[in-house]
Ligand SMILES: Nc1ncnc2c1ncn2[C@@H]1O[C@H](COP(=O)(O)OP(=O)(O)OP(=O)(O)O)[C@@H](O)[C@H]1O
């Protein structure tokens with residue numbers, strides 16, 4: 300219950316405008332569920348306001364989804380605070396539409412067409428179908444699905460459904476895209492293709508992406524920063540920059556730089572898993 | 581550097597395809613699978629007719645299927661008013677159950693208190709045999725038609741209430757989160773998300789209730805046993821039994837079965853039509 304809104308008072312602007320102001324600032328965030336599970340402990344993390352591709356990498360059950368839900372405002376933290384210094388939350392500390400969320404499953408409405416699924420966020424904001432048409436078709440084109448606007452989800456492959464889900468997250472022009480293991484359920488070939496498409500989108504749209512994954516290969520390929528999270532309780536064990544230039548292509552996957560990064564991240568993760576939190580049995 | 585180390589905890593099932601089901605392979609087999617129930621029916625009716633003729637069973641014990649069909653056609657003018665009465669009770673009770681069940685199901689999901697308070701009584705109504713309550717209702721309610729309607733309604737409405745409640749509660753958690761994320765109002769969440777999610781469950785409830793409404797109406801008619809112009813098919817069965825007009829009794833029975841089948845088929849068609857775009861059970865074919 301500690302999501303705060305920083306008022307943009309003139310004095311603040313005056314004193315801080317010269318200073319580096321992150322998009323989101325997590326300050327010592329902790330989460331203990333009602334059943335006593337400590338999911339997160341003292342997570343401090345700044346997400347800069349310039350477009351960045353951040354991966355949260357960690358073993359299953361370490362609290363990645365919980366962290367993402369707290370960032371999105373779907374869940375609250377039990378200690379610490381989530382601050383949006385550039386004030387993307389409204390007064391009730393509810394995230395505004397500049398946050399897009401992509402779940403692990405496509406999470407589409409089976410009774411709605413692809414068009415209506417993507418139109419949904421705009422519809423909930425009271426926009427008319429007619430007025431939304433151009434924007435919806437635009438994002439469908441971005442995810443290469445412009446020919447499928449009138450199809451129903453069950454007529455699409457798993458990869459296509461995921462693209463619809465990404466299009467829906469993009470339709471409100473978010474500044475921040477949260478993705479919770481979006482491609483984990485897809486086959487390898489589709490996953491690689493969607494990775495490339497996502498990078499393309501990310502660069503073209505000027506987004507910040509927070510991407511949850513438990514694949515080292517995927518995180519190194521995509522990110523310019525990997526935050527490694529250890530388990531029980533979830534805590535940050537390493538914050539690794541991946542300083543390989545974009546655009547990245549298939550050559551990058553086989554380069555020695557890529558392998559070097561994978562090895563480094565893997566070592567960090569291994570160290571993290573062998574070093575459990577003090578409180579664990 | 582091993583693969584397991586890199587793919588931390590990735591848990592991909594070896595086989596994503598559904599378990600092999602018993603399917604009919606060749607076209608001959610498919611044809612047989614289609615024809616089997618009809619062949620069995622023909623075989624059964626043929627055997628019945630044959631036994632009745634060979635053993636010369638008197639019609640007041642067991643009429644043959646041909647005679648029953650013949651009686652149905654010749655006595656149709658007598659049976660039609662009874663059919664209309666039964667059908668009217670059934671449909672009115674079904675409609676009342678469809679709307680009442682939906683409203684109560686909605687109420688249940690809006691207020692846990694209402695659910696906790698009323699659900700036990702809905703269950704009690706459901707598990708108490710209608711034959712046992714029907715005489716009371718017929719005594720209490722002056723108008724027999726309304727008494728019959730209430731009996732049929734009691735039988736029909738429970739599956740709709742419980743299915744609606746289950747359907748409304750089974751909305752995809754992630755979709756609910758998505759609606760929350762975009763600040764959807766309660767009304768938006770209900771009409772755009774919860775009601776559509778509950779539709780398949782509601783329709784399944786309707787399919788069960790359609791048949792139950794007919795059963796409730798017929799059982800109540802048996803208990804009421806009223807004669808006159810306002811009597812249904814059950815009364816015709818009782819009366820034919822007393823008069824030993826057994827073929828007509830069977831014809832009335834056949835009409836009840838046909839009515840039940842028609843109701844089920846209509847509701848299945850409605851369900852398939854409404855769910856044609858999205859629900860797996862209606863997909864394909
Ligand atoms: N609603 C909840 N109530 C109680 N405990 C919870 C709840 N949600 C998650 N947890 C627990 O919190 C921990 C972190 O869960 P979380 O789903 O965030 O992990 P994760 O890193 O996303 O895992 P995965 O990679 O498997 O998705 C787990 O131990 C989980 O059992």
Ligand SMILES: [Mg+2]
Pocket residue numbers: 363364365479
């Ligand atoms: Mg998760």
